[in-house]
Amino acid sequence: DAKTTQPPSMDCAEGRAANLPCNHSTISGNEYVYWYRQIHSQGPQYIIHGLKNNETNEMASLIITEDRKSSTLILPHATLRDTAVYYCIVRVAMGNAGNMLTFGGGTRLMVKP
Amino acid sequence: DGGITQSPKYLFRKEGQNVTLSCEQNLNHDAMYWYRQDPGQGLRLIYYSQIVNDFQKGDIAEGYSVSREKKESFPLTVTSAQKNPTAFYLCASSTGTSGGETQYFGPGTRLLVL
Numbered sequence: 001d002a003k004t005t006q007p008p009s010m011d012c013a014e015g016r017a018a019n020l021p022c023n024h025s026t027i028s029g030n031e032y033v034y035w036y037r038q039i040h041s042q043g044p045q046y047i048i049h050g051l052k053n054n055e056t057n058e059m060a061s062l063i064i065t066e067d068r069k070s071s072t073l074i075l076p077h078a079t080l081r082d083t084a085v086y087y088c089i090v091r092v093a094m095g096n097a098g099n100m101l102t103f104g105g106g107t108r109l110m111v112k113p
Numbered sequence: 114d115g116g117i118t119q120s121p122k123y124l125f126r127k128e129g130q131n132v133t134l135s136c137e138q139n140l141n142h143d144a145m146y147w148y149r150q151d152p153g154q155g156l157r158l159i160y161y162s163q164i165v166n167d168f169q170k171g172d173i174a175e176g177y178s179v180s181r182e183k184k185e186s187f188p189l190t191v192t193s194a195q196k197n198p199t200a201f202y203l204c205a206s207s208t209g210t211s212g213g214e215t216q217y218f219g220p221g222t223r224l225l226v227l
Contacts, residue, residue: 036218041201041221041223042221043119043203043205043218043221045218046217087155101158101205103155103156103157104155106155
């Protein structure tokens with residue numbers, strides 16, 4: 001299973017871009033990179049996912065390096081409501097047996113005024 | 114509204130008691146999942162189900178049981194065999210299990226032991 005490594009915490013000024021890094025050096029060729037966030041005492045919220053190409057949606061951008069060993073989640077204009085724990089996850093593919101997300105410790109992002 | 118609902122939001126269990134946590138989805142998703150989250154930790158998979166009448170153990174299935182009699186429902190029972198049940202329990206669902214399907218989560222149930 002591919003593991004992920006994230007910094008335990010980061011600060012960001014309100015209105016600035018938040019760049020959250022993730023290392024996944026053992027990722028396999030068919031494994032996706034997912035990002036979720038969790039605000040205290042709520043269920044995780046899906047943000048974005050990608051396989052090889054960079055992705056963008058209304059919430060964020062995902063930049064995946066060419067060798068796929070690391071990625072960066074970018075929140076272009078962070079707000080106070082973006083304060084949360086951000087999880088970088090590599091989907092564990094189990095073929096016909098299932099689809100499991102392995103959550104690590106995540107990065108606690110604190111957006112400050 | 115489409116989505117995943119979990120009930121109750123808070124649940125109290127007495128020693129030796131079995132309790133059941135509800136999870137319902139109206140997203141027409143085939144796959145459903147139960148995770149456990151301890152304070153300051155990530156999520157760990159308890160059970161998952163790819164299709165009605167089928168389910169598989171995750172990493173920490175001991176002391177838990179599930180059923181999947183209907184597509185939209187995946188209740189989790191915390192049995193008396195689970196010696197440390199205090200945690201935040203999260204249910205999720207996805208369209209399938211074989212590709213890049215996204216899992217969507219419910220709001221969670223916090224279980225406390227009296």
